[in-house]
Structures are given as C-alpha cells and as structure tokens.
Amino acid sequence: MPRQQTPGGVDRRMRSAAASLTSLTALAAMSLVAGPAAADNSAGPCALTRTAAHHSLGVDTWNRAYPKPERRLNAVMVFLSFPDARPKTTPEELTADYFPVTSDFFERASYGRFKLVPHPQKEWVQMPKTSTEYGIQRDWDPDDRAAYLRDAVVTADRSVDFSAYDIVYFVADPDAPGVDSDATKVVNFDRPIRADGTELRRIVTVFEQHPPDRNVLAHETGHVFDLPDLYHRPTDGKGDWDTYVGDWDVMGSQFGMAPDLFAWHKWKLGWLTTDQVDCVQSGTSLHTLQPLAEAVPRGGTGGTRLAVVRTGPGSAIAVEARGSAGNDGDTCTEGVLVYRVRNEAASGGGPIEVLDAHPDTEACWDRSVYPPLADAPLEVGETYTVPGERITIEVADRTQSGAYTVKITT
Structure with a gap:
C-alpha cells in the first residue's frame, strides 16, 4: 500500500527527483535495453526464446526490467493541468473513465491471477508551462517530451511518493488547447531516473479526450508488462492499421470486438x-x-x-x-x-x-x-x-x- 508522506520527505524527494531529471536527455517511446532474465518454469520445447527485439515474444525468460503482473500491482494516477486552461473535468470523473474497467479487463484476462489497483490523486497539479509550449503530439520531439516529463515528475513529487507504486500514469487535462490524444503512449527511459529512492523506467502518458477510447489504458498498460504493439503502421500514415491481427487482441486495437489477450x-x-x-x-x-x-x-x-x-x-x-x-x-x-x-x-x-x-x-x-x-x-x-x-x-x-x-x- 502507498506510504504516508511527511513534510521532510517531500523536500528530500523534490531534490532527489530534480537532480535525477537534470540528466534526462534521452527518452525513447520505442526502445529500452534488454533487462536481466528470470527463468520461466512454464517454458517447454515449444517456447520461443526471448531476443533483444523490443517487447520480444520469447517466453523462456522474463525481462526483469518490467513488472510481471502475477500479483497485486499499485498504480498512481497523477492529474496534470496547465496555466493556459482551467480543467472542465474533475480527477474523479477522469478516474471513472479508466477504472474499474481497466482493472476488470486484466482480472478477467488473467483468470483472477493479477489485480491492478489504482491510486488516483484527488487534486490537479499544475505544470509550470502552458500546454502549447510542450509541443504534444504523436511523434513527439524528444526534447519537448523530456521537458514535459521532467516538469511532471518534479511537480508531482510534491505530493506523490513514487516509491510506493509499481506503475505511474500521468493524465493530462483533456481540454487543454495543446493536448493531442494521439500522443497517449508509454515512454521508456534509456536510463532509469530516480525519484523517492526508486527507479522510474517508464511512465504512461495519457492525453485522451473525455470520454477516452475504449480499452486505451488496457493497451498502454500492456506495454508496461512488456507486450508489443500488434498493429501495422503504414509508412505514410494512411491505409489500414489492423492488417496483422484485426480485432483479436487489445495490443492490436483498443477498439477490437474480441480484445482479450492472445x-x-x-x-x-x-x-x-x-x-x-x-x-x-x-x-x-x-x-x-x-x-x-x-x-x-x-x-x-x-x-x-x-x-x-x-x-x-x-x-x-x-x-x-x-x-x-x-x-x-x-x-x-x-x-x-x-x-x-x-x-x-x-x-x-x-x-x-x-x-x-x-x-x-x-x-x-x-x-x-x-x-x-x-x-x-x-x-x-x-x-x-x-x-x-x-x-x-x-x-x-x-x-x-x-x-x-x-x-x-x-
């Protein structure tokens, strides 16, 4: 469970996060070095080996750089507002957009073996820059994305003890003028950053409209568990994206009719x-x-x-x-x-x-x-x-x- 915070701990965490984030210059949404392996006793002669490919579907070992969803995992939801917009929704309303539907999805998919427990913050925390200054978009400039995450972590650290959670969701005000719903994704850090004595290896950045796309957070959370994108992105951005798996897995499309995980x-x-x-x-x-x-x-x-x-x-x-x-x-x-x-x-x-x-x-x-x-x-x-x-x-x-x-x- 999340630990209670003390005023002294808040100051110390802010200094720690700020120091770590000064070196946050290389961020990649689609790359992360392969982590150490953990043997999987369920592997057999038909189990493919895990390779260096991003989100490899080898099942012989587990990449311990990712949390394995075989137990209860705690997820913090931080709601970010901006100086150029007054939120039209409340944190409670946005929480209801994603939970309990996302937790229910994983509980059913795992046959009750995994429980995702959200811990939504109750208040908006305001970012130091306007929403338009961060250049938020699907193919985000790395420097702009780094600035956004740096400001978000330092700002949130005033009220959040990151060491108490397994997953971090940063949920932006959906009505801010610079927010682009296509920018929703998991951002992986080339080098983990430290805040509150813990390493943050990835953060789910949510820029969805209200209400959001169906099952969008289940899709993004799947990346947190080392699952790959199964859609096909056309080189020109046009044409069908769903030619590989169609409706048959949420990692292919959050809109799928049959989105249970393969x-x-x-x-x-x-x-x-x-x-x-x-x-x-x-x-x-x-x-x-x-x-x-x-x-x-x-x-x-x-x-x-x-x-x-x-x-x-x-x-x-x-x-x-x-x-x-x-x-x-x-x-x-x-x-x-x-x-x-x-x-x-x-x-x-x-x-x-x-x-x-x-x-x-x-x-x-x-x-x-x-x-x-x-x-x-x-x-x-x-x-x-x-x-x-x-x-x-x-x-x-x-x-x-x-x-x-x-x-x-x-």
Missing part, C-alpha cells in the same frame, strides 16, 4: 501454465481447447488454452479457441484461431500475424476494425493448412461445454 501473451505473462499449453510434436494429435476468455472454474485448472507447433528457432504456429465470453463478449464470430508468432519481430513489426482461414470473405463490416480478419477462425468441420508449412488443423467437434476438439497434423 493465449501466447498470457503464457508470456505467467497466466497460462505448462499444463494449459500443448506442445505439438510430429504426427497427428487431438487437443481439447477451452475458449480463451472463459473464466477458470473455482478449484479447477481451466483446461488447455493453447496448442503450439514450433516451426523454427524463432517462429511457431499457435492455435487457440475464441468464444463470446469475458473480454471477448462482443465478438461476432467464434471458432479456432490460428496465428504465427515470431520472437525476433519487434513491437509494431508483426510479432503476431493472424492466419485467415477464410481469405475470400469478411464479416462484421459494421463493427470490425478489419473485416477481412473478423471471420478468420475455423468452425466445426473445417480444415486449414498453414501456408508454407506442413501443418494441417481440423476442427473435429465442439463439446456441450463449449470446448473445441482440434486435430493437428504435422
């Missing part, structure tokens, strides 16, 4: 264990896959949620079932989803690619972020051969409980 992500985060992941060897095998978003029964194991076929040193084919439950409650299609995983592909570079079992059709054109992939899952009675691989996946049956019987031939 089973591979849950394996990486420790929410799926060895007995819930089938490692497929050569030959033909049968697998009973429980729909990914269904809750784990009290006292139960949750059943198998992922089947994996290793296709090379840095690649694998993943097979999971998706149904209309939990975080996937708004999906318009159900079935067995097949996707490719690459451990050397960096965030935004296609580390996961959904394979479309129905490439000549699309679905849910009125709701989907990318209709061509909305009907990607296999239905009962259908067979799919993975392009370029000797892997055939057949959905043989669906049990009364909703699980899928899948035959995989390699």
Whole structure:
C-alpha cells in the first residue's frame, strides 16, 4: 500500500527527483535495453526464446526490467493541468473513465491471477508551462517530451511518493488547447531516473479526450508488462492499421470486438501454465481447447488454452479457441484461431500475424476494425493448412461445454 508522506520527505524527494531529471536527455517511446532474465518454469520445447527485439515474444525468460503482473500491482494516477486552461473535468470523473474497467479487463484476462489497483490523486497539479509550449503530439520531439516529463515528475513529487507504486500514469487535462490524444503512449527511459529512492523506467502518458477510447489504458498498460504493439503502421500514415491481427487482441486495437489477450501473451505473462499449453510434436494429435476468455472454474485448472507447433528457432504456429465470453463478449464470430508468432519481430513489426482461414470473405463490416480478419477462425468441420508449412488443423467437434476438439497434423 502507498506510504504516508511527511513534510521532510517531500523536500528530500523534490531534490532527489530534480537532480535525477537534470540528466534526462534521452527518452525513447520505442526502445529500452534488454533487462536481466528470470527463468520461466512454464517454458517447454515449444517456447520461443526471448531476443533483444523490443517487447520480444520469447517466453523462456522474463525481462526483469518490467513488472510481471502475477500479483497485486499499485498504480498512481497523477492529474496534470496547465496555466493556459482551467480543467472542465474533475480527477474523479477522469478516474471513472479508466477504472474499474481497466482493472476488470486484466482480472478477467488473467483468470483472477493479477489485480491492478489504482491510486488516483484527488487534486490537479499544475505544470509550470502552458500546454502549447510542450509541443504534444504523436511523434513527439524528444526534447519537448523530456521537458514535459521532467516538469511532471518534479511537480508531482510534491505530493506523490513514487516509491510506493509499481506503475505511474500521468493524465493530462483533456481540454487543454495543446493536448493531442494521439500522443497517449508509454515512454521508456534509456536510463532509469530516480525519484523517492526508486527507479522510474517508464511512465504512461495519457492525453485522451473525455470520454477516452475504449480499452486505451488496457493497451498502454500492456506495454508496461512488456507486450508489443500488434498493429501495422503504414509508412505514410494512411491505409489500414489492423492488417496483422484485426480485432483479436487489445495490443492490436483498443477498439477490437474480441480484445482479450492472445493465449501466447498470457503464457508470456505467467497466466497460462505448462499444463494449459500443448506442445505439438510430429504426427497427428487431438487437443481439447477451452475458449480463451472463459473464466477458470473455482478449484479447477481451466483446461488447455493453447496448442503450439514450433516451426523454427524463432517462429511457431499457435492455435487457440475464441468464444463470446469475458473480454471477448462482443465478438461476432467464434471458432479456432490460428496465428504465427515470431520472437525476433519487434513491437509494431508483426510479432503476431493472424492466419485467415477464410481469405475470400469478411464479416462484421459494421463493427470490425478489419473485416477481412473478423471471420478468420475455423468452425466445426473445417480444415486449414498453414501456408508454407506442413501443418494441417481440423476442427473435429465442439463439446456441450463449449470446448473445441482440434486435430493437428504435422
């Protein structure tokens, strides 16, 4: 729990934060040195190794530079105002934009294994410069971004003990004239900064409108847990962004109809264990896959949620079932989803690619972020051969409980 503060501690923290931030010159939203590894006992022969790629999807070790969401984590929300605007909303109203919906998302996704606890500050803290002076935008000038974060940390340190929290959210006044909602992102520090005797390695900067995009904070918080962007950003900024995974994971789109995290992500985060992941060897095998978003029964194991076929040193084919439950409650299609995983592909570079079992059709054109992939899952009675691989996946049956019987031939 957050510790109580004393006046003397406030002065000391301000001096500490200010001293650390004087060297804050190199900030990068998309780069962070690979941290030390922690062995993952759930890794098996189908587990890809973690590489130096940003947010690598290797699952054999954990990057300890990131907090692992296997326990209760405390998150502070600091609300930043500016001299050129009087806030039209209150911290309480903005807190309600993000919580409990974000905590609920992760509690469902983790099958109750992780609890994200917000600690919103009750008052606005005013930044020393106007909102327009910081040049806030999606592709932010590094010096302007550094100035914003430097001022935010020093200003917030008057009332916040950063050592009491695992995650930091800086929420800007959404109505200030210089605030751009496209600038919402996680900023990683090339070198951690120290405040209140603790190292700050990354900060979630929130510039959303009120109300914000759906699931936007779940997406950004996923980066805090070393999950990659799964969308495709066109080089000219135009065209479809959702060609890699469509609606099928919040790290692809916060607007997705079925935004639960892929089973591979849950394996990486420790929410799926060895007995819930089938490692497929050569030959033909049968697998009973429980729909990914269904809750784990009290006292139960949750059943198998992922089947994996290793296709090379840095690649694998993943097979999971998706149904209309939990975080996937708004999906318009159900079935067995097949996707490719690459451990050397960096965030935004296609580390996961959904394979479309129905490439000549699309679905849910009125709701989907990318209709061509909305009907990607296999239905009962259908067979799919993975392009370029000797892997055939057949959905043989669906049990009364909703699980899928899948035959995989390699």
